[in-house]
Amino acid sequence: MLDIDVSNLSIGRQQVLTSLNLSLEAHQFVAIVGENGAGKSTFLNMLAGELPYNGSIYLNGRELNSWDALKLAPIRAVMEQHQAAPEGLSVKELVAMGRYWSQESDADAEQRATRWLSRFDLAPMGERGIETLSGGEQQRAHLARCLCQLDKDLPGEQLLLLDEPTSALDVYHQHAVLHEIKSFSQKGNLVLSVMHDLNLASLYADQVIVLGNNCIQHVDRPESVFREDILERTYRTPVHVSSHPSFLKPMIFTEPRH
Amino acid sequence: MPLERRYWLLAGVMGIAVSSILLLSSGPVMSDWRLPFIWLPGVLPDATDIQKTVLIDIRLPRLVLGLMVGAVLAQSGTAMQTLCRNPLADPGLIGISGGAAVFALAVIALGPEFGLQGQLWVSGAAFIGALLTTFVVYHLAGGRSGVHVATLLLAGVAINALAGSILGLLSYYANDDALRLMSFWQMGSLAGANWQQLPLGFLFMGVSCVALFIQRRAINTLLLGERQARYLGVNVGTLKRRIIFFVALGVGGAVALTGMIGFIGLIIPHIARMLVGANVRWLMPVSMLFGAAILVLTDWLAKTLVAPAELPIGIITAAIGAPFFIYLLMKQRRRFYA
Numbered sequence: 001m002l003d004i005d006v007s008n009l010s011i012g013r014q015q016v017l018t019s020l021n022l023s024l025e026a027h028q029f030v031a032i033v034g035e036n037g038a039g040k041s042t043f044l045n046m047l048a049g050e051l052p053y054n055g056s057i058y059l060n061g062r063e064l065n066s067w068d069a070l071k072l073a074p075i076r077a078v079m080e081q082h083q084a085a086p087e088g089l090s091v092k093e094l095v096a097m098g099r100y101w102s103q104e105s106d107a108d109a110e111q112r113a114t115r116w117l118s119r120f121d122l123a124p125m126g127e128r129g130i131e132t133l134s135g136g137e138q139q140r141a142h143l144a145r146c147l148c149q150l151d152k153d154l155p156g157e158q159l160l161l162l163d164e165p166t167s168a169l170d171v172y173h174q175h176a177v178l179h180e181i182k183s184f185s186q187k188g189n190l191v192l193s194v195m196h197d198l199n200l201a202s203l204y205a206d207q208v209i210v211l212g213n214n215c216i217q218h219v220d221r222p223e224s225v226f227r228e229d230i231l232e233r234t235y236r237t238p239v240h241v242s243s244h245p246s247f248l249k250p251m252i253f254t255e256p257r258h
Numbered sequence: 259m260p261l262e263r264r265y266w267l268l269a270g271v272m273g274i275a276v277s278s279i280l281l282l283s284s285g286p287v288m289s290d291w292r293l294p295f296i297w298l299p300g301v302l303p304d305a306t307d308i309q310k311t312v313l314i315d316i317r318l319p320r321l322v323l324g325l326m327v328g329a330v331l332a333q334s335g336t337a338m339q340t341l342c343r344n345p346l347a348d349p350g351l352i353g354i355s356g357g358a359a360v361f362a363l364a365v366i367a368l369g370p371e372f373g374l375q376g377q378l379w380v381s382g383a384a385f386i387g388a389l390l391t392t393f394v395v396y397h398l399a400g401g402r403s404g405v406h407v408a409t410l411l412l413a414g415v416a417i418n419a420l421a422g423s424i425l426g427l428l429s430y431y432a433n434d435d436a437l438r439l440m441s442f443w444q445m446g447s448l449a450g451a452n453w454q455q456l457p458l459g460f461l462f463m464g465v466s467c468v469a470l471f472i473q474r475r476a477i478n479t480l481l482l483g484e485r486q487a488r489y490l491g492v493n494v495g496t497l498k499r500r501i502i503f504f505v506a507l508g509v510g511g512a513v514a515l516t517g518m519i520g521f522i523g524l525i526i527p528h529i530a531r532m533l534v535g536a537n538v539r540w541l542m543p544v545s546m547l548f549g550a551a552i553l554v555l556t557d558w559l560a561k562t563l564v565a566p567a568e569l570p571i572g573i574i575t576a577a578i579g580a581p582f583f584i585y586l587l588m589k590q591r592r593r594f595y596a
Contacts, residue, residue, distance in 0.1 A: 048485070073489065
């Protein structure tokens with residue numbers, strides 16, 4: 001569904017990422033991990049079409065840059081790390097903005113938005129101004145907007161790009177939100193998400209991309225990637241990997257500095 | 259909320275009705291509230307031809323022009339503020355009106371020497387001046403990567419200063435007729451409205467109004483920033499060019515006919531935002547209705563405050579608008595130094 005063949009990606013004169021060769025199929029939740037400055041957000045920005053690259057990126061068999069914005073909107077949504085919270089816009093209006101491409105009526109768009117608000121535990125806040133919400137609530141509202149954008153009668157072959165979607169969330173909402181994202185991917189779609197919480201990545205991701213030294217170090221299932229040697233090299237810190245008592249997924253423990 | 263918003267639309271329409279009746283029925287002579295209803299049977303059965311002429315040839319074009327200019331300025335303010343994601347982006351403050359005035363006056367003062375005369379050339383020049391300044395100011399202030407507020411306003415200050423000096427220079431070369439027009443221009447006035455000049459102004463302002471209005475759904479997505487607007491399906495480059503072009507067309511048309519009427523594009527969208535929120539799909543129509551109503555009301559004040567003389571309308575809008583601008587500036591202070 002997504003075929004990346006990019007020889008290098010630079011911001012100004014700074015070469016950030018090189019030799020990215022990757023093919024990803026739908027039905028997957030892919031976590032992108034790596035230390036600060038490894039190029040995770042840059043990688044996502046590239047797929048969002050914000051950065052010029054040397055090479056090709058094919059989305060559903062078509063070069064990313066040749067997609068028309070209006071045709072791309074129903075099949076690709078992007079949630080940035082920092083989101084706007086314009087004053088005087090209600091949460092429901094924000095989520096309904098995802099329907100821009102559909103040309104459906106305000107009433108239809110808001111009805112759909114209401115459904116997504118309740119799935120993200122925001123139903124009572126629909127009429128409130130987005131700027132009055134807490135950071136975690138805003139994050140959920142923007143995620144609801146992205147999924148509302150990709151809400152189609154026949155889902156599948158859609159791409160959702162997320163930059164740290166759970167960074168402001170409590171434990172309850174981390175799982176609630178990741179459950180929604182995961183079930184979106186299981187409807188035949190592809191989710192690429194930058195994640196800092198390795199244990200959450202281990203519990204939810206189907207595949208993990210490890211970025212380091214300006215390139216992709218590993219692409220594999222969490223069980224194969226979350227090994228002590230790989231993680232210690234990636235994060236330059238002592239790591240102990242154990243297994244989740246009930247789900248058998250790798251659980252990562254780090255050590256305090258002395 | 260949506261129900262409430264419909265009430266505000268209705269309030270705007272009623273405001274237009276009330277201010278229109280006020281404007282049509284008052285003047286240095288023949289102040290009579292029944293005058294606007296002269297065609298209704300039984301109202302003023304003994305109306306004279308002079309009364310009808312005053313109403314139809316003097317007051318009506320003035321009303322129509324006021325409604326149009328008010329709607330255009332408020333709408334341009336809404337569009338620019340959403341594009342710049344800042345409530346301080348007013349066509350006057352950021353220099354668009356100044357740029358339009360310089361070009362229009364250059365044609366008035368120097369045009370006859372080159373055979374450029376008449377309203378088409380003046381309006382066209384105002385449009386080109388507006389387009390040029392909008393483009394320059396927008397790019398000076400950061401453009402694509404998000405507009406920097408302080409730079410935007412400073413660019414406006416610089417352009418207005420430049421416009422002032424060029425206007426001074428032009429007044430040096432201008433003859434008496436042009437000089438009178440210039441002072442009229444700098445303070446703004448609707449007093450010269452007549453049916454002959456309206457069609458061209460209407461073409462400029464009407465096209466701008468319609469074009470921006472049908473884009474309001476797309477303009478609305480800019481509230482989330484240009485990147486997000488693109489992800490939502492908007493061709494942002496095209497949309498930005500359209501906004502700049504049609505704002506310049508509308509403001510250019512308004513300036514060519516009425517001179518520089520400041521602060522309407524600042525105050526009206528702000529009030530409308532407090533009433534119906536930031537969603538451009540509602541904000542824009544409500545701004546346009548309120549802009550039209552308030553400009554006509556202000557014009558009525560300009561006509562009646564020092565009757566039988568008349569104040570330039572720009573003086574009144576500036577007297578109300580400047581303190582309002584300072585208030586907005588203080589509210590934004592934190593964002594400036596952040």
